[in-house]
Amino acid sequence: MSSLYEVLAERLSEARENRARVLKAPADNAGEAYERENAAERLAKEIGRLEGAENGLVFGRIDRTDGTTLRIGRIGLHTEEDDLPLLVDWRAHAARPFYEATPVHPMALRRRRHLRLEERTVVSVSDELLDGTAPTGEDVVGDGPLTEALSARRTGRMHAAVATLQAEQDEIVRSAHRGVTVVQGGPGTGKTVVALHRAAYVLYAFPRAAEEGVLVVGPNSRFLDYISQVLPSLGENDVVLATCRELAGVAADTAADPFETARLKGGSDLADALAGLLRAHQAPAGDFSVRVGRQLVHLSGEEVAAARDAALAAVPGHNPARQVFTEFLVDAVADAMRRDMGDLLEQIDADSALMTGMDLDRFTGADRRRAEGAAEPGPAHELDLDAVRADLLDDAGVDRAVEALWPRLVPGDLVQALLTDPDALAEHLPRLTAHERSLLLRGPAAPWTDADVPLLDEAASLVDGPPERTYGHVVVDEAQELTAMQWRMIVRRCPARAMTLVGDFAQAGPVATARDWKEALGPHVGPRFRLHHLTVSYRTTQEILESVRDLLTRIAPDQRHTRSLRSGESPRTLATPSDGLVTTVLQEIRTQSTAHPGELLGVVCADTRVGELTARGIGDHARIVPASEARGLEFDGVVVVHPEEITAARPGGERDLYVALTRATKRLCTVTVQQPAAPGPTAPTR
Ligand SMILES: Nc1ncnc2c1ncn2[C@@H]1O[C@H](COP(=O)(O)OP(=O)(O)OP(=O)(O)O)[C@@H](O)[C@H]1O
Numbered sequence: 001m002s003s004l005y006e007v008l009a010e011r012l013s014e015a016r017e018n019r020a021r022v023l024k025a026p027a028d029n030a031g032e033a034y035e036r037e038n039a040a041e042r043l044a045k046e047i048g049r050l051e052g053a054e055n056g057l058v059f060g061r062i063d064r065t066d067g068t069t070l071r072i073g074r075i076g077l078h079t080e081e082d083d084l085p086l087l088v089d090w091r092a093h094a095a096r097p098f099y100e101a102t103p104v105h106p107m108a109l110r111r112r113r114h115l116r117l118e119e120r121t122v123v124s125v126s127d128e129l130l131d132g133t134a135p136t137g138e139d140v141v142g143d144g145p146l147t148e149a150l151s152a153r154r155t156g157r158m159h160a161a162v163a164t165l166q167a168e169q170d171e172i173v174r175s176a177h178r179g180v181t182v183v184q185g186g187p188g189t190g191k192t193v194v195a196l197h198r199a200a201y202v203l204y205a206f207p208r209a210a211e212e213g214v215l216v217v218g219p220n221s222r223f224l225d226y227i228s229q230v231l232p233s234l235g236e237n238d239v240v241l242a243t244c245r246e247l248a249g250v251a252a253d254t255a256a257d258p259f260e261t262a263r264l265k266g267g268s269d270l271a272d273a274l275a276g277l278l279r280a281h282q283a284p285a286g287d288f289s290v291r292v293g294r295q296l297v298h299l300s301g302e303e304v305a306a307a308r309d310a311a312l313a314a315v316p317g318h319n320p321a322r323q324v325f326t327e328f329l330v331d332a333v334a335d336a337m338r339r340d341m342g343d344l345l346e347q348i349d350a351d352s353a354l355m356t357g358m359d360l361d362r363f364t365g366a367d368r369r370r371a372e373g374a375a376e377p378g379p380a381h382e383l384d385l386d387a388v389r390a391d392l393l394d395d396a397g398v399d400r401a402v403e404a405l406w407p408r409l410v411p412g413d414l415v416q417a418l419l420t421d422p423d424a425l426a427e428h429l430p431r432l433t434a435h436e437r438s439l440l441l442r443g444p445a446a447p448w449t450d451a452d453v454p455l456l457d458e459a460a461s462l463v464d465g466p467p468e469r470t471y472g473h474v475v476v477d478e479a480q481e482l483t484a485m486q487w488r489m490i491v492r493r494c495p496a497r498a499m500t501l502v503g504d505f506a507q508a509g510p511v512a513t514a515r516d517w518k519e520a521l522g523p524h525v526g527p528r529f530r531l532h533h534l535t536v537s538y539r540t541t542q543e544i545l546e547s548v549r550d551l552l553t554r555i556a557p558d559q560r561h562t563r564s565l566r567s568g569e570s571p572r573t574l575a576t577p578s579d580g581l582v583t584t585v586l587q588e589i590r591t592q593s594t595a596h597p598g599e600l601l602g603v604v605c606a607d608t609r610v611g612e613l614t615a616r617g618i619g620d621h622a623r624i625v626p627a628s629e630a631r632g633l634e635f636d637g638v639v640v641v642h643p644e645e646i647t648a649a650r651p652g653g654e655r656d657l658y659v660a661l662t663r664a665t666k667r668l669c670t671v672t673v674q675q676p677a678a679p680g681p682t683a684p685t686r
Contacts, residue, residue, distance in 0.1 A: 004058055004087055005120050007077050012050045019043035048237040049075065055233060056117050058087055059163035060098050063111040065131055072098050074162065075235045090162050091174070091204040099170035106130035114145035114163055124148070150538055150566060154600040154636050154665060156623065158226055160233045161193045172532050173197045178206065180529035182479075182517050183502040186552075186562035187662035188539025191502035192227060192632060195475045198500045200234040202473045209498055212472030215240045217247070217490060219478045222625075223632045227477070240471070244486050247493065248457040250448065257449040259651050261439045262511045264432070265451035266483025268523065270418075271458050273428035277418050278318055278462050283308035283325070283405040290333050291397040297340065303332045304405065311406075317465025318409055325406045330392045333401075334385050411459035415452060420444050451511070454485035461492055470495050478631050479503035482520065483513045491524045501529075506556035507631060507659050510651040535560055539634050540662050541568040547668070548661050555654050571661075571668040578673045582616050585641055585671050589621045592637050592667065602635035604660040606649040609641060627656040630663055638664035641671050 022040050027033035053074040060072035076089035088095050097107040110131045116124040125140045126148075135141050146164045165173065172183060172194050181198070185191050196216070203210045216231075216239055218224045224241045231239050245254065257265065264270075283304050290297045311325035392398050418424050425437040432440075448456065461467065474494040476482065480503035482490070491497070505516055514520035521529055537545060542564040552559060576584040585603060592601055601622035605613060610626050618624055625633060627646045640646070640660045647653035661668060 004071070004073075004077060007079070007086055008050060008054065008057060010080075011077070012047065015043055015047045015050060019047065045238055048232070049235040052232040052237060053235040056163070058117065059115055060090075060095075061113040061115065062098050062101075062109050063113070064108050065106075065110045066108070070094060070098075074160075074233070089204065091201050096174070099165055099174075100167055101130050102167070103130050103132065111139060113140075116145070116148070116163075146538075146565070150665070153598060154634055156226070156600055157229050158192065158196075160197070160230050161190070162197065162234060165193070165197060166190070166536070166538075168532075168534060168536070169194050169197070173201050174205075175530075177530055178209070178496075178498050180497060180521065180525050181500045182521070182529050182531045183500070183534060184504060184517065184531060185502075185534030186504060186537060186545075186559070187507065187659070188537040188564075188634070189534035189562055190536075190538050191504070191534060192477050193538075194534070195477050195500055195502045196227060196230045197234070199239055199473070199475045200231060200236045202498075202500075203236050203238065206473065206498075209472030209496070210238075212470065212496075213240065214238070214473045214475065215242065215247075215471040215493065216475045216477065217242055217244065219243065219481050219631055220629055222629050223478070226633055244482075244489060245450065245453050247489060248453045248460075250453050250456060253447075254453060255447045255449045257451045258439070259510045262449070262451040263483070263513060264436055264440055265449075265455060266485050266511055266513045268484040268488070269429055269431060270455055270485055271488060273418055273425075274414060274455065274458055274462060276428040277424060278409075278414060281407055281409060282312070282318065288401065288405065290329075290401040292333065292337065292392065292395055293397070295337070295340075297333050297336045299329075299332055299336055303336070304329075307332050308406075315465070317461070318406075318463045320465050322402065322406050322408060326393070326398070326402050329402060329405070330389050330398060333392055333398065334388045337388060338385065409463045411456055411463045412448075414459040414463060415455045416444065419452075419455075451483075451485075454483065454489050457489040457492075458485060466495075467493055469493070472496060473498045473500070475500045475502075477502055478507075479520070480505045480508040480514075481512055481631070483511060484520075484523070487514075487520060487524065497525055506552060506559050506655065508652065508655055509628065509631070510653075510656075533560060535562055537562045537564040539665050540564055541566050541664075541666070543567060543570045544662065544664060544668050547571045548658060551654060551658050551661070555652075555658055568666050571670065573670045573672060575672050575674050581642060581671065581673055582612060582618075585613065585639055586616055586618055588639055588669055588671065589618055592639075592669075593621045596637065596667075599636035599666075601637045601639070602630075602633065602663055603639045603641060604630050604646075604663060605641035606645040608649065609645065613641070625663075627653075627660050630656075630659050634663050634665060636665055637667035637669070639669045639671060642673050643670060644673065644675075 019040055022036055022043060025036060027036050056074065058071050058073040061069060062072065063069045070085070071087050072090050072095045073087040074090065075087070076085060076092060077087040078085055090098070097109050098112060101107040101109045101112060110129065110133065112128045112130060114126045115122050126145045127139045127141050129135060129139060129141065146166070149161065149164050169190050172181060175181060183191050183194055199214050199216055202214055218227065218241065220243060224243065228241060231237070256262070285305065286301050288299050288304050290299065307325055307328035310328045311321040314324040315321050418428065419440055419442045422437070422441060425440055429437060429440070470493050474490060476490060476499065479501040517529065517531060518527070545562060545564050549561070574584055574588060589601060589603060593599070602625055603613060603618055603622045604625045604627055607626035607628050610624055613619070613624050622639070623635070627649065638660070643657050646657045646660060650656060661670070
């Protein structure tokens with residue numbers, strides 16, 4: 001073990017020295033300075049990768065039946081001299097049997113060993129014998145490492161499960177499929193684990209995707225914080241973690257819309273409406289006259305439309321296409337001028353400059369020919385179109401025409417123009433009812449809302465073109481939460497359509513617009529996605545799962561049932577009069593924290609109740625989590641406060657309750673309010 005750490009330390013100090021050297025090296029020009037920056041950045045990443053892997057560097061070993069062995073770790077390490085693997089990266093093909101071998105398919109393994117390290121010391125060893133041979137004195141066959149991992153205390157931060165990834169999870173993580181992989185599974189089945197280990201695998205196994213970057217999208221910053229340590233501990237610091245708002249680059253605090261409004265704004269009709277409204281700013285149909293000097297040049301509707309279509313086909317984005325449109329428009333004007341002026345030139349050569357304000361000699365090439373000693377002006381078809389075009393591009397009249405036909409736009413203004421104008425809403429959202437459109441209508445000074453963020457992003461892509469930053473692979477957790485508009489913003493950032501999407505539609509929040517994966521993904525990839533199901537819960541005990549079974553049948557009748565590997569205490573319910581609610585929660589939390597010191601406790605309540613619980617000091621003993629933000633989180637013990645209040649707080653509140661009830665790894669207590677509040681003892685009844 002120590003030799004492994006010595007090699008790691010050597011690699012680290014080499015990388016640090018190299019970086020220091022690179023930073024000190026003189027750079028004689030901008031190119032060299034750029035190279036130096038790049039090299040330093042690469043080395044900084046390598047240092048981060050090596051540092052991240054230090055904790056629990058090695059966690060496994062496989063002994064093959066032919067007597068050879070391999071150690072499995074967070075990263076691969078080789079000896080310098082002969083490049084022999086001292087430690088095999090868990091993602092390497094050679095490590096596969098560590099995850100996949102079973103007694104039925106031992107994959108030429110005799111033994112699989114799990115090691116647990118604290119600092120650099122091995123604190124536990126656990127072996128499985130796979131070839132049917134009897135244990136020898138060298139084998140330590142004991143309680144499974146998975147059981148140990150699952151019963152460990154929660155810390156409020158998710159940990160990598162790289163040592164105990166289960167075969168059904170590993171199959172998804174290691175899949176060679178580069179397109180869209182979807183993972184559906186009940187609470188605690190390891191969807192987040194799979195998603196994050198998949199991100200690490202992609203970085204290792206798909207170099208092109210790794211080069212283009214990996215993005216992990218989560219529902220809120222509380223969740224991103226919860227998972228933030230997993231990838232660095234797998235030696236991967238090069239992943240972008242973001243919420244949709246961060247992706248859109250909306251820095252200002254956003255307000256919340258009423259749910260019905262938010263759901264409407266999440267529908268893809270809004271994308272069509274914004275595109276429709278934009279089209280109204282792109283050379284709307286009809287003839288158009290351009291004033292050039294004193295001349296009015298007339299363009300037919302077809303000529304304007306041809307310039308518009310050519311501009312739209314040339315480059316995505318309204319503003320970038322404006323330049324192209326200008327050029328096509330100038331061509332059309334020049335053609336029209338040639339047409340108009342053909343006759344004119346022959347009739348009134350001398351007065352032409354006066355009429356048009358332009359030097360026709362130059363345009364006809366007459367001045368050039370004169371200089372060359374040629375005879376007087378040639379026929380009109382010899383008009384020097386290049387010179388005409390060059391002048392037209394600088395012409396104020398043409399500028400005015402472009403401004404009228406193709407104004408430069410700001411994305412927010414497009415959204416604003418749609419949402420503040422009842423006529424625009426009616427014209428561009430014909431499928432909505434008048435009531436629905438009234439829900440979308442906002443005042444000009446109203447702040448942006450969360451549900452406006454994907455609209456702003458849509459408008460930005462329509463107006464300025466596709467996002468500059470795209471990724472080679474995108475991972476989305478809690479993907480059931482995404483609205484159609486949010487899916488659009490994510491897919492936009494993944495041109496290769498290489499994605500890992502995990503979620504559970506039984507846990508969908510009130511704003512989610514799709515009911516299943518087909519509906520969510522159909523518009524983007526049709527049926528081209530691979531769906532996997534996870535059916536074993538690694539968090540929630542069998543008792544807790546059973547206690548929510550009826551609720552699950554109500555909210556998701558078709559959902560496959562999840563089984564748990566673990567059993568524990570039966571969930572408890574405390575009933576209290578409404579004025580004793582907070583006191584009861586406080587007492588319960590105090591009791592739990594005294595009985596189970598060091599455990600992580602969570603109190604999940606309706607969002608509106610957070611202030612009161614915080615004011616009563618419950619936050620000193622437990623994390624207070626508003627039900628709307630509980631998705632994906634977990635605790636050793638959970639107290640769910642006033643379930644009826646949670647279900648009534650938002651549409652689809654039963655799904656919020658289902659999420660709240662499935663957050664505990666060990667203990668669940670629900671505090672209900674007696675209805676109607678009975679007079680008498682305030683002490684809780686058990
Ligand atoms: N193979 C594994 N080894 C050890 N722990 C695991 C394994 N798989 C999952 N877990 C643990 O089980 C718990 C639940 O996992 P995770 O959060 O990934 O589930 P989920 O399906 O995303 O849950 P939810 O639907 O509630 O968001 C976590 O503590 C995770 O670390």
